[in-house]
Amino acid sequence: MNVEEIEKYIEKNYNKLPEGCKQCVKGEKLVLFITGICNNNCYYCPLSEKRKNKDVIYANERLITTVEEAIDEAKLCSSKGVGITGGDPLLKINRTVKFLKALKDEFKEFHAHLYTTPESVSEDKLKLLKDAGLDEIRLHPTKIFNEGYNEEYVKFLCDKLSLCNKYIEDVGVEIPGIPNMENEILKLAESVDGLAKFMNINELEFSEENYYELEKRGFYPKNDVSNAIAGSEETSLKVINEFKGNMFIHYCPSVLKDAIQMKNRLINRAKNVAKPYEVITDEGLLLRGIMIFDNEEDLKEIANILEENEIEFEIIDNKIYLNPFILEDIIDEMKRQRYPITFSAYISEVYPTSDALEVERIPLITKKLRFRRRRRR
Numbered sequence: 001m002n003v004e005e006i007e008k009y010i011e012k013n014y015n016k017l018p019e020g021c022k023q024c025v026k027g028e029k030l031v032l033f034i035t036g037i038c039n040n041n042c043y044y045c046p047l048s049e050k051r052k053n054k055d056v057i058y059a060n061e062r063l064i065t066t067v068e069e070a071i072d073e074a075k076l077c078s079s080k081g082v083g084i085t086g087g088d089p090l091l092k093i094n095r096t097v098k099f100l101k102a103l104k105d106e107f108k109e110f111h112a113h114l115y116t117t118p119e120s121v122s123e124d125k126l127k128l129l130k131d132a133g134l135d136e137i138r139l140h141p142t143k144i145f146n147e148g149y150n151e152e153y154v155k156f157l158c159d160k161l162s163l164c165n166k167y168i169e170d171v172g173v174e175i176p177g178i179p180n181m182e183n184e185i186l187k188l189a190e191s192v193d194g195l196a197k198f199m200n201i202n203e204l205e206f207s208e209e210n211y212y213e214l215e216k217r218g219f220y221p222k223n224d225v226s227n228a229i230a231g232s233e234e235t236s237l238k239v240i241n242e243f244k245g246n247m248f249i250h251y252c253p254s255v256l257k258d259a260i261q262m263k264n265r266l267i268n269r270a271k272n273v274a275k276p277y278e279v280i281t282d283e284g285l286l287l288r289g290i291m292i293f294d295n296e297e298d299l300k301e302i303a304n305i306l307e308e309n310e311i312e313f314e315i316i317d318n319k320i321y322l323n324p325f326i327l328e329d330i331i332d333e334m335k336r337q338r339y340p341i342t343f344s345a346y347i348s349e350v351y352p353t354s355d356a357l358e359v360e361r362i363p364l365i366t367k368k369l370r371f372r373r374r375r376r377r
């Protein structure tokens with residue numbers, strides 16, 4: 001499926017999507033990674049070294065410690081809901097409930113969904129989650145994919161789904177689309193139909209952390225441009241085509257996460273954080289022009305010129321930040337007028353995220369090294 005096909009699929013099936021996914025595809029969900037701690041050890045686990053089994057909290061890409069920071073990040077992204085993930089959020093139930101309640105209290109109509117595993121679900125925890133306002137829960141039956149299909153385990157999963165239904169409005173199953181497991185996934189779908197409102201199948205993705213384990217099992221990337229695994233899409237779509245039950249099965253392709261959901265979330269954040277001189281790209285990244293000076297006099301001279309011409313800019317240390325296209329025009333004009341250029345300059349493309357990660361640097365003026373001839377004695 002390419003981006004256009006996905007967009008069509010989303011449009012056609014939008015009303016059937018799980019509530020949590022509806023906001024997610026529009027980039028309106030805050031991704032709250034509540035802890036990296038997890039009792040499972042899935043061979044396909046995509047978590048990075050910075051997160052896996054580390055008791056850390058991230059609101060989107062931002063490492064945080066307090067609920068206030070989570071609320072701030074939700075505001076910066078104009079989030080309309082939260083997806084609480086990990087690790088396993090239920091292993092840190094008090095923290096999960098504290099953050100969930102704070103977000104629910106702060107924002108009106110804030111949809112909340114949470115990912116966990118059936119082993120961690122208990123009546124006590126569900127009561128706490130219900131009181132804090134959880135709208136949707138998704139269970140990931142890890143053992144099927146790590147140890148093989150087992151009727152007893154599926155029965156255990158069904159009991160946990162029934163328990164969830166007593167407390168939480170929407171209950172679903174979410175799984176990785178492991179290639180060639182269509183028979184097992186179909187049997188699973190038939191077993192949970194009626195107990196789960198939906199089943200989400202994620203296209204299997206590789207990361208630096210799980211690549212070795214995936215390769216060991218014969219899996220390989222489907223192309224050079226994505227981090228999806230070959231065969232996962234075929235398996236997932238086969239399940240959807242062959243399933244005869246009532247439950248809605250949603251396939252979530254890797255490109256949906258990167259090209260649509262992530263892009264929309266970046267655009268939402270960029271609109272709130274962009275400085276007046278920054279340009280928002282179609283991908284939701286920020287473009288800014290940067291001039292770097294060796295001495296303060298030169299910087300002041302250019303700053304005066306910009307002020308006289310009513311051009312927006314900002315000075316940070318020995319740099320002037322300004323609109324990238326105006327910067328290009330200024331350099332052209334300086335060259336045309338043979339005005340001495342006393343700075344180096346480039347256009348910087350950065351994520352609108354809290355770490356402002358730089359994706360690309362386009363040099364405009366590079367500093368020439370000055371060589372002074374040594375006098376012969």
Ligand SMILES: C[S@@+](CC[C@H](N)C(=O)[O-])C[C@H]1O[C@@H](n2cnc3c(N)ncnc32)[C@H](O)[C@@H]1O
Pocket residue numbers: 038044045046085086087088115116117139140174175176177202203204205206210
């Ligand atoms: C990344 S996990 C996060 C929540 C929690 N750690 C869990 O596994 O349920 C969210 C969903 O992604 C799926 N998943 C796990 N590893 C994956 C991978 N390498 N590629 C695609 N989906 C994956 C699982 O089915 C899980 O329900």
Ligand code: SF4
Pocket residue numbers: 038039040041042044045046047086087088117140142
């Ligand atoms: S349950 Fe999730 S976090 Fe835990 S090991 Fe499996 S994929 Fe990783």
